[in-house]
Amino acid sequence: MEEKKKVLTRRDFLVSAGGAVAGIALAGTGLGLLTPHAEGATVELPEYPWEQYFDKPLDVQKVQDLAVQYFGEGNGCAEGAFRALIEALGEPFSYVPSQIMNFGKAGGVGWGTLCGAINGAAAAVSLVYGRGQATTLVINELMGWYSETALPLNTTESSVANSPLCHASISNWCKATGNKASERGPRCKALTGDVAARAALYMNQIQAGTFVPAHPMSAETKACYDCHGPGGRMDDSLGTMSCGSCHDGH
Ligand code: HEC
Ligand code: HEC
Structure with missing residues (x-):
């Protein structure tokens, strides 16, 4: 070392x-x-792997500020979150060109799939832990937290996405606040800071041995999943997003 x-x-x-x-x-x-x-x-x-170079806790506030800054400079949500985290992590992480995550903006160049802030933050987590179990633990928690939390934090103009999808996140925000999707800039900027900071917090907890997942699959989704998910009786679907956000029960 x-x-x-x-x-x-x-x-x-x-x-x-x-x-x-x-x-x-x-x-x-x-x-x-x-x-x-x-x-x-x-x-x-x-x-590689580089996990050993993550050897001191991340400055969570700094990660948040950097993510907001990079979003504001036009990097987009995904690159902004990724860049903030790798720069706070320092070398060798910071040598990875952040533009590798630029595609993640607006759910994948505007396709509205995975929220870019999650995507970018998750890429940084994956860069730290690689194939290790912590990659799944942290990102699973980040997805769950994001889906269930009113975002951005610390504002009255927030909304719960009930999904990690950019599309659901934006539309629920428009519905909750009366804003237009084209007015999302400041909201997505703040959210990018929140998500990057959350990923930093979870990584610090993993490092300190205090990480406890707090966003398990809901009982409703688990019931659907146990039947329709891999290995279930139906075994005809994949994913742990809230089923109810797209399907009616039956
Ligand atoms: C006990 C097992 C079981 C559970 C629990 C269950 N399903 Fe199903 N689901 C089925 C079966 C069996 C079918 C097939 C019906 C058919 O093909 O006629 C089905 C069909 C479906 C379909 C196909 C379209 C349709 O309506 O026929 C969807 C979508 C679906 N389920 C979603 C869900 C969701 C969402 C939940 C949880 C709220 C859920 N399922 C819970 C067994 C289950
Ligand atoms: C983001 C929206 C979304 C979420 C969340 C979602 N689904 Fe789906 N699901 C779809 C779409 C889209 C299809 C394809 C429907 C089509 O093309 O007709 C589908 C298809 C299905 C089908 C086959 C339907 C059929 O007609 O045979 C099943 C079963 C199903 N989903 C179960 C689930 C379960 C269980 C969950 C939760 C663990 C879930 N889905 C979560 C969007 C979603």
Whole structure:
């Protein structure tokens, strides 16, 4: 671990980036020496998985502020949430280009599927825990919390999506507040901050050993799921979204 960490010191970054010439080039652009975005720089990344580099609790408020900031700068909900988390996580996470998550905006370039804030935050969680169990634990909780919580937090203009889908989230917000979908900007900006911060909080709890899932599947959905879900009697559907948000019972 010590050796791998060393790869990522400032000096080594500059060496990997091409030595003194890159150093001058970086200084010339006014970019911080630790910036992962230096053009032409090659950084020797440590071997994956990287969970060991998540070694101090995330500053939840900072994650929230950064996500709001990046959304405001036009990164969109998914990239904004992802970028805030990887930058707060620091190296080596911050070396991953955040634009990999840009597609997630508005539920996948406007398709209204998975809320981009969840998608981006979940990508950062997955980057930390990889195939480990915590990826599923944290993201499952994030989806459940998002579905059941009036968002954005700390405003009267909030709504419960009853779903992790962007489409349901926006339409329920329009219904609850009387706003138009095209007016969603400030709302989605605040929500992106809330979701990124929530993911940070859960990761801190995992790290501290205090994580307790608090959003299990509802009894109603569980009844449908047990029959229709994988391995059930019908075994003809997949997913743990609230069935009632789209189907009537029978
Ligand atoms: C005890 C098992 C069982 C449970 C619990 C159950 N279903 Fe079904 N469901 C069935 C069966 C059997 C059919 C097939 C009916 C048919 O094909 O005629 C069906 C059919 C359906 C269909 C197909 C369209 C239709 O109405 O025929 C939908 C959608 C559906 N169920 C949704 C749900 C939802 C939502 C819930 C929970 C609120 C639920 N089911 C609970 C057994 C169950
Ligand atoms: C976001 C909306 C949504 C949610 C949530 C959802 N479904 Fe569906 N479901 C659909 C759609 C769309 C179809 C396809 C219907 C079609 O094309 O006719 C479908 C189809 C089905 C069918 C087959 C229907 C048929 O006619 O045979 C079953 C059974 C079913 N869903 C069960 C469930 C169960 C159980 C849940 C909860 C665990 C659930 N669904 C949650 C949207 C949803």
